[in-house]
Each structure stands twice: as C-alpha cells, then as structure tokens.
Amino acid sequence: MSSDILRFLDSSNIDGFLFVGDSISNSDMYYLSHFLAGDRFAILFQEKTSILVSSMEKSRAKKESCADEVLSTRDYHIMEKLKSCGKPELAYIEALKDFLRDHDVLRLGVAYSFPIGIFQPLSRHFDIQILESPARRARSKKSPQEIDCITTAQRACERAMQRAVELIACSEPRGDTLYLQGQPLTAEQIRSAIDISLLQDGCEAADTIVAGGTQAAEPHARGTGPLPANSPIVIDIYPRSKTHRYYADMTRTVLRGEAPGEVKELYHAVLAAQEAGIGAIRSGISGEEVHAAVSAVFQEMGYSERDGCGFTHSTGHGVGLDVHELPSLSEGGEILKSSQVVTVEPGLYYPDIGGVRLEDLLVVRDKGCENLTRCRKDLVL
Incomplete structure (x- = not known):
C-alpha cells in the first residue's frame, strides 16, 4: 500500500x-x-x-x-x-x-x-x-508502468482518429453536406469506424464525439446525422483499454471543403492557446496558472467568453483509470506534480459557427512536460 x-x-x-x-x-x-x-x-x-x-x-x-x-x-x-x-x-x-x-x-x-x-x-x-x-x-501520480499503459491506449486512439480523418478526407463536398460513395457521410458512420478500430486494438469507447457545424457549438454534443461541408467537425475520442483499463484522450477539429475565414481564425486562436498551455506545464505550477495562460491568449486575440460563448470550459484534467480525474487545469486547479498525466484542450464555441477544440495528452515533468500525442493538427483535409 x-x-x-x-x-x-x-x-x-x-x-x-x-x-x-x-x-x-x-x-x-x-x-x-x-x-x-x-x-x-x-x-x-x-x-x-x-x-x-x-x-x-x-x-x-x-x-x-x-x-x-x-x-x-x-x-x-x-x-x-x-x-x-x-x-x-x-x-x-x-x-x-x-x-x-x-x-x-x-x-x-x-x-x-x-x-x-x-x-x-x-x-x-x-x-x-x-x-x-x-x-x-x-492515483493522480502515475508510475512508469501506468504511463506505458496510457501511452498504449493513446496509440490506439490515434489509429482510430486517423481512420476517422481518412474517411472524411475521402468524402466529397456537395453543397453543405459531405458525401461518401454517393451517400451522405454521417457522424454515426465515423463513430462506427472509430469503434471498430478501437476494438481491433483491444480498446472500447463510449460517447465518442463526432460533431459538425453548429452541433459542435456544444462541447459535449455527440453529433448526429450528415456531416457538413465547409464547416468544422470536432472529433473527441477517449478510449479505455479492455486489458489494463487505463484511458487515453484526444480531440482534433477537421474540415472538408472551403474553410471560412472566421473558422481559420478560430482554429489559429485555439492552436495558439493550446501551445501556451502546453508550454506552461511543469511540476510545481498550478492548474489554475495553466488555465490562466490559455485564457490570456484568447483574451489577447479578442475571444473573451460571453453569454456561454467562447472558451466555456476548463483547460484540462487528469487521465488514468478514469477519463476525468485529478488534477484539474482550471480556476482553483491544484499544484501539478511530476508523473501526473493531463490533457490540454482549449476550445472556442459559437452557435452560428460551431466549435473548434484541440486536445493533447501530456505527462508532467520537473522541467516541462512530455507530449504523448503524435497526431497531426490539420484543419482542412
């Protein structure tokens, strides 16, 4: 013990x-x-x-x-x-x-x-x-063996994400909808492809998010129906290994078609905020300070929270045997310790545009952090 x-x-x-x-x-x-x-x-x-x-x-x-x-x-x-x-x-x-x-x-x-x-x-x-x-x-401080387990789940997560991105990249924009092999490409199809990939890797996932267009304005909306063309699609996968039961967590936002200027600006702001958050992480800094660094970028770029729009959630959370556990990267977040595993997942959300979120999985170290995520960050496919 x-x-x-x-x-x-x-x-x-x-x-x-x-x-x-x-x-x-x-x-x-x-x-x-x-x-x-x-x-x-x-x-x-x-x-x-x-x-x-x-x-x-x-x-x-x-x-x-x-x-x-x-x-x-x-x-x-x-x-x-x-x-x-x-x-x-x-x-x-x-x-x-x-x-x-x-x-x-x-x-x-x-x-x-x-x-x-x-x-x-x-x-x-x-x-x-x-x-x-x-x-x-x-539980919040992970052993090397636990970090290996989480990394294994993360690799499965990335393979599932790659499968989802490939399907969207193969689709054809027709008007405001994406089509694949002559039929509208749906959130349910992408979610099924993700589930199959994860099962092949010995993992399982519940409530995977594939939300396009205005559906993505709700951070935890699962997404349903045909996926939109020319509009951001948020894909959030948080699988758990069926063997060792440790989670991984990752989010990417992609778009097939022509990206409106305002969506490009949102993506640029979210990417800059995530880089600031990742750059702030180290043992001894508080989760509140990391959250403040992310929020400051949004403020400087003109994306302040208002009436439930903008950056409406915390910067991140611990990941382990639960997908949400200590520590918290938020207002009131505690001091980070070496070997904790956390997400950095800033996002911006607007009902008339949709949402953009990027999420990486990191290990806190004494002088910085180790990014366990190896998935590309490309908006337009």
Missing part, C-alpha cells in the same frame, strides 16, 4: 477505510485491489489490505488481487445469517460487521460515495467518518 495512503489513515485517526461496491464502476477499488469484479465486494484498508468477496469469487480474488488477505462471506456464515435475518441485504451487513470487528475496527472511514443503505446500520456500531477516498490523490 502507498505510504501516502497509510499516512492518510493515521492523520484521519481511523482504524481502517472501507469500500463496498464493484470495481468496474469504482476505479478507486480497482486501483487499490487490482481485482476486477462487476459484483459487490468490500475492501478494508489498514496496514494490510483485506477484501471480502462472495464464495464464488474467493479463488479468483486470491489469484488476481493484490490484497494481503482474501475472505469470503461464507467465512462469516452468510447462509446462517440469511436464515436468521430473512433478507440477503441484512445478512450481508451482519457479515460486514463481523468482518470489521475481526480486524479491530472501531473508527471507520468511508468515501462520500459509500452506499447509504449500508452506512446507516454500520453507523450504529462503528464511529464512521465520511472522507475523501485515500486513493483519489494517490
């Missing part, structure tokens, strides 16, 4: 920290156990790590998890408790209580996301504090 987490337990004056849930939706649980399960289980963090799983999962957990101790609900006589309580949930809570008592827990920490239905009955027997997860900040 990380020494930072042990110090957290000591400074919080608790005997242990408990998670209950599944490690597919809860990345902290996966990070701390290395056990991937869609069914509920419990993790107790003390000087050693103990997990409590169903009897069906005990053998697998012993082989796959990094826990010091693996116990099952059968070890706590779950079936006898079920007969006594009459309800599976009540029997599970009784097993949890015995599990905690066996580990000498009186003062217990739980995360803000801890299930209330379990919290309430446990709180009658233990002194419980609701705290920030001890894994949340520990």
Whole structure:
C-alpha cells in the first residue's frame, strides 16, 4: 500500500477505510485491489489490505488481487445469517460487521460515495467518518508502468482518429453536406469506424464525439446525422483499454471543403492557446496558472467568453483509470506534480459557427512536460 495512503489513515485517526461496491464502476477499488469484479465486494484498508468477496469469487480474488488477505462471506456464515435475518441485504451487513470487528475496527472511514443503505446500520456500531477516498490523490501520480499503459491506449486512439480523418478526407463536398460513395457521410458512420478500430486494438469507447457545424457549438454534443461541408467537425475520442483499463484522450477539429475565414481564425486562436498551455506545464505550477495562460491568449486575440460563448470550459484534467480525474487545469486547479498525466484542450464555441477544440495528452515533468500525442493538427483535409 502507498505510504501516502497509510499516512492518510493515521492523520484521519481511523482504524481502517472501507469500500463496498464493484470495481468496474469504482476505479478507486480497482486501483487499490487490482481485482476486477462487476459484483459487490468490500475492501478494508489498514496496514494490510483485506477484501471480502462472495464464495464464488474467493479463488479468483486470491489469484488476481493484490490484497494481503482474501475472505469470503461464507467465512462469516452468510447462509446462517440469511436464515436468521430473512433478507440477503441484512445478512450481508451482519457479515460486514463481523468482518470489521475481526480486524479491530472501531473508527471507520468511508468515501462520500459509500452506499447509504449500508452506512446507516454500520453507523450504529462503528464511529464512521465520511472522507475523501485515500486513493483519489494517490492515483493522480502515475508510475512508469501506468504511463506505458496510457501511452498504449493513446496509440490506439490515434489509429482510430486517423481512420476517422481518412474517411472524411475521402468524402466529397456537395453543397453543405459531405458525401461518401454517393451517400451522405454521417457522424454515426465515423463513430462506427472509430469503434471498430478501437476494438481491433483491444480498446472500447463510449460517447465518442463526432460533431459538425453548429452541433459542435456544444462541447459535449455527440453529433448526429450528415456531416457538413465547409464547416468544422470536432472529433473527441477517449478510449479505455479492455486489458489494463487505463484511458487515453484526444480531440482534433477537421474540415472538408472551403474553410471560412472566421473558422481559420478560430482554429489559429485555439492552436495558439493550446501551445501556451502546453508550454506552461511543469511540476510545481498550478492548474489554475495553466488555465490562466490559455485564457490570456484568447483574451489577447479578442475571444473573451460571453453569454456561454467562447472558451466555456476548463483547460484540462487528469487521465488514468478514469477519463476525468485529478488534477484539474482550471480556476482553483491544484499544484501539478511530476508523473501526473493531463490533457490540454482549449476550445472556442459559437452557435452560428460551431466549435473548434484541440486536445493533447501530456505527462508532467520537473522541467516541462512530455507530449504523448503524435497526431497531426490539420484543419482542412
């Protein structure tokens, strides 16, 4: 267990920290156990790590998890408790209580996301504090192995982006619409091509953004229907490896046809702002300072935010087992540390024009940053 987490337990004056849930939706649980399960289980963090799983999962957990101790609900006589309580949930809570008592827990920490239905009955027997997860900040600093995992996902992301760009480049502008092989080229077609490429690389992605024209004025609009000619198309791909579960993240904006002057100016401003943000990143600078450097470029070039238009979001975020995690590159963003992985993704958005966004993935280093992104930045195809 990380020494930072042990110090957290000591400074919080608790005997242990408990998670209950599944490690597919809860990345902290996966990070701390290395056990991937869609069914509920419990993790107790003390000087050693103990997990409590169903009897069906005990053998697998012993082989796959990094826990010091693996116990099952059968070890706590779950079936006898079920007969006594009459309800599976009540029997599970009784097993949890015995599990905690066996580990000498009186003062217990739980995360803000801890299930209330379990919290309430446990709180009658233990002194419980609701705290920030001890894994949340520990996860932000990546090991060399984690950076390798993220880089692998990023390469898959780039291959998928290249496939999307090639399809758009092969399309033919007809009026205000792009056509491919005689049919309108749609956002759904591009998204399918991206999904197929990612699957071939052992990755998966949900809610990939392929938004053209005025749809791209909404930063998180997925995009639907025929793609426009002569108008920017925002492609934002954030895949996760199905093997090691680390994410990558990248955005490019492309255009097929003739680029209006105002779109070229937007693109130039976004590129300049991104370069300023990347140039500012280093260990010891705050995420707020990086965000300010990006915002200053937009201000100087005449693109101040107004009524929900312009640069309407943060500069970036951490990437790891979640696509959005610490640190934040935004107002109030914390001090960056070496080996954190972050995005720099400025954008400009206007309802009558659409949107332009560029996003690279970077590793924070002591004297700058390492850009993991190798994809070109060409507006007009």
